[in-house]
Amino acid sequence: MESAIAEHLKCPRTRHRRVEDDYTPPYPVWSARAPAAVRQVVMGYFGVQSRGAGMQGRACAALMKIAGGFALPDGPGHHDFAHHVDAAGYDNMIAIAYWDDPAAHARWCATPEVDAWWRSEERLADGLGYFREIVSPRAEHFETMFNTPDRLEGVGVVMGGVSGELQEHGYWGSMRDRIPLSQTDAMAPSGTRAIIAGAPAPGQRVRIAGHENIAMIRSGQEWVETTGQERTLYLGEMEPVLREGMDFLRDQGLGIGCYSNRYMHHLDAKGAPLEKSFGLSFWHSLADMERWAESHPTHVAIFGSFMRYVQALNFQLQLRVYHEVSVLKADEQSYEYINCHAGSGLMNGLGAA
Incomplete structure (x- = not known):
């Protein structure tokens, strides 16, 4: 198991992680890795x-x-x-x-x-x-996470490599802990x-x-390989709850710090829909995004639906999920x-x- 923060991006911590060094996550995830020469995407x-x-x-x-x-x-x-x-x-x-x-x-x-x-x-x-x-x-300002190591999405494709199994996931605050800048910076917004x-x-x-430290997340899922019970659970129970949460952010997100949200479906090169989707949202701050994730009823429902889904399948999923999160400087x-x-x-x- 390794840290989500690549070795060349580590520095002496002045801010603590939310978990101890001996923490063991409940299931495996991976991160995209780029060569040290890639300083910005x-x-x-x-x-x-x-x-x-x-x-x-x-x-x-x-x-x-x-x-x-x-x-x-x-x-x-x-x-x-x-x-x-x-x-x-x-x-x-x-x-x-x-x-x-x-x-x-x-x-x-x-x-x-x-x-x-x-x-x-x-x-x-x-x-x-x-x-x-x-x-x-910049490389210090974003993180990625995938539930499988064999097919990356988004920025992970151009990063080219993949980590071993990560330690920083499966707990509230892990998203922040995976961003290299979090080692020394609260990433508070200004302006x-x-x-x-x-x-x-x-x-x-x-x-x-x-402004300084706008947060952006692209969080996606692909269900093309699901069959039987898993496909029924995803399309009948999990996706409708996810869509409701995405629609809330689209229509009412400004009130909780979400500037923009798009719940998008992938298209092929001819414009036909694929069995892949993602939410893309911009937030006033990472803290606003975290508050929605941890406590807002719409995301609590999404999280609860996902946990029921993975437990019903004993964590053996064909559903692929991933995200990329950036905390953006004004420039x-x-x-x-x-x-x-x-x-x-x-x-x-x-x-x-």
């Missing part, structure tokens, strides 16, 4: 927003245009496609892309084919909304979100600045929205009441 969420079935073909074509750019020099090492319907009833199709080198991402963004398309006035005139939410956490260009409304190009965040409604992403709550 980039996670890019490139979205197309539309409303109504009549716009879906155009939205899909726009998403494919964005994804086509990934094949250019310095493109991402991995990408996914996903879809969700937001609280205002808009369809959002998103390409999620990962780089293990911020310099490569910067070169890619500056490529004329990418930059000129994004800046074109046509983006405000074609009836679609567009956004790109780019976060680039506020700010509009730095435009105004949150359709017909606008809007840029939002994030690790860039949020841009074109012709999107005011509740989109990090604009949520910043428009006129």
Whole structure:
């Protein structure tokens, strides 16, 4: 068993973990590992927003245009496609892309084919909304966790390696303990979100600045390999409880510190749904996320449903689950929205009441 914190990211602790050194977790999990040379990653969420079935073909074509750019020099090492319907009833199709080198991402963004398309006035005139939410956490500022070691997701794919079984999991506070920065820093938030260009409304190009220590989580599940009792339990009992919690964060999350939540379903390259989903949310702080996880009725219900699920199956799961959690410095965040409604992403709550 080993620590979630890679050896090259360890330092003398000034803040304690929530468990003792001889703690043994109840079941195994693993973390993605990157070479020590990888000091920072980039996670890019490139979205197309539309409303109504009549716009879906155009939205899909726009998403494919964005994804086509990934094949250019310095493109991402991995990408996914996903879809969700937001609280205002808009369809959002998103390409999620990962780089293990911020310099490569910067070169890619500056490529004329990418930059000129994004800046074109046509983006405000074609009836679609567009956004790109780019976060680039340093290695000390994020953690990953997987319940299987053989197929990584998200940023884990570009990190390339996998740990042994981890010690820091299976207890409240383990998410914080897995982030290397937690060894010396409380990761408390400071400042506020700010509009730095435009105004949150359709017909606008809007840029939002994030504040210090916004927390972000992508937490996913894949049930394609489930069968029999496990599949029945997941689809009939666990997923509906998960969806209810995700909808609460989408619709009412601002009141508890959740700026934005999307419960997304993966799509294949042709736009067909896969048996994979994830929640993506941005929070005022890691502490706000922890409070929801530990005590809010919607997450208590999710946790209780999951524990009943794994106990009924004696911890022998075909369901794959994972997450990636980042605590983001202000200079690790860039949020841009074109012709999107005011509740989109990090604009949520910043428009006129």
